[in-house]
Every structure is written in C-alpha cells, then in structure tokens.
Amino acid sequence: MKQIIIITGAGKGIGKSIALDFAQATNKKNDFKPVLILASRTASDLEAVADECRSYGAASDIIQTDIADIAQIDRLVTTTLERHGSIDCLVNNAGVGRFKVLGDMTEEDFDYTMATNLKGTFFLTQKVFAVMEKQKSGHIFFITSIAAETAFKSSSVYSMSKFGQKGLVETIRLYAKNCNVRITNVMPGAVYTPMWGEVPDTKKNVMMMPEDISAPVVQAYFTAQRTSVEELVIRPVCGDINE
Ligand SMILES: NC(=O)c1ccc[n+]([C@@H]2O[C@H](COP(=O)([O-])OP(=O)(O)OC[C@H]3O[C@@H](n4cnc5c(N)ncnc54)[C@H](OP(=O)(O)O)[C@@H]3O)[C@@H](O)[C@H]2O)c1
Structure with missing residues (x-):
C-alpha cells in the first residue's frame, strides 16, 4: 500500500537512518510502497539520501524546508498534499542543540534552539495532525530525547526545548485517541x-x-494498526553520558 511519510531532518544522523530503514523495508514487505518526503535545510544532503532510498526501490521526494519558518512549514504540508494526496506518517526529527554551561548561553542560542525544536515542531505537528484527524488515521513520531526528562549541566536550553516537546506529545495524545492517530515519543x-x-x-x-x-522506530510503525507504541526509551548500555 502507498504510504506517504514525511521525515524532517532527513539529511543527516538519525533522520537519514530512519529514511533509509523505511526505504529498505520496501523490499522486505510486499504491501509497503512508501513515498518518502525528505525535508531539511540542506538540499545536497537530501539529494544524496533520496538517491540511496531510490536504490532500495522507495519513491522519494525532496522538499527543502526550514521548519523554523512557518511559511516553509505551510509549503511542506501543502506541497505534499498536492503531489501525493495524503500524509500517513510524520517523523518530527529535525532538531538543533547548543551545548554550553548555563552562564554562556546567549539570547541567540535560546531563540535558535526554540525556533526549530519548539515552534517548528509545534506548527508542523498542528498542520499535519489536522490532515490526519480528517483521514482518521496516521502516525506521528517525535524524536525528543532523554533530555526531555533528565537534566544535564550543558543542556539547559536544549533540555527546556525537549521538555517542551514532551508537553506537546502529551497534549496531542489527548486529541489523537479520538481519531485513530498513533503517537510515539x-x-x-x-x-x-x-x-x-x-x-x-x-x-x-x-x-x-x-x-x-x-530500527525500533520503523518497527513501531509496522506494529498492528490497533496498537500504539507510545514510548521508546533507548540508551547506551553503559547509561547516560553526563555532560
Ligand atoms: N544525537 C543524539 O545524541 C540525540 C539524542 C537524543 C535525541 N536526539 C534528537 O534527534 C534528532 C536528530 O538529531 P541528530 O543527532 O540526528 O542531529 P544531526 O545529525 O545534527 O541532524 C539533524 C537534522 O535536522 C536538520 N535540521 C536542523 N534544523 C532544522 C530546521 N530548522 N529545519 C529543517 N531541518 C532541520 C538538519 O539538517 P540541516 O542542518 O541541513 O537543516 C539535519 O538533517 C534531534 O531532534 C535531536 O535533538 C539526538
């Protein structure tokens, strides 16, 4: 079945790996025909990831987007709907971090972090959730962090943004239960x-x-539709790296 999957921050790191794992599932699952909508600010990263996804047989579309800009969020959602007709999954992965001791954090560090991690994640979720609410189906992942519930000395602003994302996760769950939308933190x-x-x-x-x-993110997507994997807490075996 055709599945329209938006992945933010798909050009690097965790988002890139999620895109590639969804792409590789195309060959492993007969009824899974993903259309991967890859979004981030750097087009060259997205081109490289899209090429790799296509090599696994997955349709891939690039929509260069800065989620800190509401107009670009609107464009991501409307362009996806115009080209593909629905949104089955959103992976809210794009995020930034500035790691410094408390006294060194600047207003610019604060605004930069909040614009992507909080404002961008909120308004993209709001717009995509409205689509899923009408469809009465969908799955939204939030790649928050253990810093959404644990403090680290050099992560004050990052942690604030991640605690805030967790607040959004808990709120959106209250709406999602009524319209068959799955939420995974x-x-x-x-x-x-x-x-x-x-x-x-x-x-x-x-x-x-x-x-x-x-790997566990993609596995959570493939659990039975009647089931919602609500939380995945994944740590290094030795525990947290305290900074
Ligand atoms: N790495 C960790 O240890 C860790 C642990 C827990 C949680 N996380 C979370 O996991 C997520 C991914 O982190 P990562 O480690 O993979 O980071 P990363 O390697 O720095 O990759 C982040 C991705 O997000 C994109 N991005 C950043 N700001 C964006 C914006 N305003 N609009 C659109 N795309 C944006 C970046 O691309 P461009 O710069 O090209 O836009 C990049 O593709 C983040 O939310 C992070 O907080 C990471």
Missing part, C-alpha cells in the same frame, strides 16, 4: 551523529549509532 540517549561535532574515540565507543534508533 522516542527518547534516545547519546547517539553518534553530526550534532555532536568532533567526538574523541573513547566517547564514540560508548555511544549508540543512528541505526540503533531508526
């Missing part, structure tokens, strides 16, 4: 992705890899 610990910048080998060796998150 994914809370990963440390994953080795470009978000971390340079990482020494000692740290890298204890971090998770993007595929450790994308």
Whole structure:
C-alpha cells in the first residue's frame, strides 16, 4: 500500500537512518510502497539520501524546508498534499542543540534552539495532525530525547526545548485517541551523529549509532494498526553520558 511519510531532518544522523530503514523495508514487505518526503535545510544532503532510498526501490521526494519558518512549514504540508494526496506518517526529527554551561548561553542560542525544536515542531505537528484527524488515521513520531526528562549541566536550553516537546506529545495524545492517530515519543540517549561535532574515540565507543534508533522506530510503525507504541526509551548500555 502507498504510504506517504514525511521525515524532517532527513539529511543527516538519525533522520537519514530512519529514511533509509523505511526505504529498505520496501523490499522486505510486499504491501509497503512508501513515498518518502525528505525535508531539511540542506538540499545536497537530501539529494544524496533520496538517491540511496531510490536504490532500495522507495519513491522519494525532496522538499527543502526550514521548519523554523512557518511559511516553509505551510509549503511542506501543502506541497505534499498536492503531489501525493495524503500524509500517513510524520517523523518530527529535525532538531538543533547548543551545548554550553548555563552562564554562556546567549539570547541567540535560546531563540535558535526554540525556533526549530519548539515552534517548528509545534506548527508542523498542528498542520499535519489536522490532515490526519480528517483521514482518521496516521502516525506521528517525535524524536525528543532523554533530555526531555533528565537534566544535564550543558543542556539547559536544549533540555527546556525537549521538555517542551514532551508537553506537546502529551497534549496531542489527548486529541489523537479520538481519531485513530498513533503517537510515539522516542527518547534516545547519546547517539553518534553530526550534532555532536568532533567526538574523541573513547566517547564514540560508548555511544549508540543512528541505526540503533531508526530500527525500533520503523518497527513501531509496522506494529498492528490497533496498537500504539507510545514510548521508546533507548540508551547506551553503559547509561547516560553526563555532560
Ligand atoms: N544525537 C543524539 O545524541 C540525540 C539524542 C537524543 C535525541 N536526539 C534528537 O534527534 C534528532 C536528530 O538529531 P541528530 O543527532 O540526528 O542531529 P544531526 O545529525 O545534527 O541532524 C539533524 C537534522 O535536522 C536538520 N535540521 C536542523 N534544523 C532544522 C530546521 N530548522 N529545519 C529543517 N531541518 C532541520 C538538519 O539538517 P540541516 O542542518 O541541513 O537543516 C539535519 O538533517 C534531534 O531532534 C535531536 O535533538 C539526538
């Protein structure tokens, strides 16, 4: 069956891995014909991911989008509907982090983080949820973080944004139950992705890899429609990397 799946932040890291895992499922599941809508700010990243997805037989469409800009969110949703007619799944993955001690955080750090993680995630969810509410079906994933419920010294603003995302998850669940929409909050610990910048080998060796998150996400999508995997908490086996 044709499934229209929007993945934000699909150009790198966890979002890229989710796109590739959905694409690879095309060959493993006879009735799964995904159309992957890949969104992020960097077109060249999206082109590379789309090519790889197509090599697995998955239709892929690129809509370059900055989710911090409401007009671009509108364009992402309307263009998806014009081209493909429905939205079956949204993976709210795009996110940014500025990691510094409390006293070094600037107003620009605050506004930059909140614009993507909170404002962008809220308004994209609002618009896509309206579509799913009418359809009476759909699945929304939020890639929040363990920082949505645990504080770290260098993550004050990031944690605020992730706690806020968790508030949105809990609110949207209240609406989703009435219209057959599934909501999954994914809370990963440390994953080795470009978000971390340079990482020494000692740290890298204890971090998770993007595929450790994308595999359970795709599996949650394929659970029976009557079932909602509400939360996935995924940590490195050694626990949190405290920073
Ligand atoms: N890595 C971890 O340890 C970890 C742990 C827990 C949760 N998470 C969460 O997982 C998600 C993905 O993180 P990651 O580690 O994969 O990060 P990443 O490697 O930095 O990738 C982030 C992706 O989001 C896109 N993006 C950022 N801001 C955007 C915006 N305003 N509009 C559209 N796309 C945007 C980036 O592309 P462009 O820059 O080209 O737009 C990129 O494709 C984030 O929400 C993050 O908070 C990460």
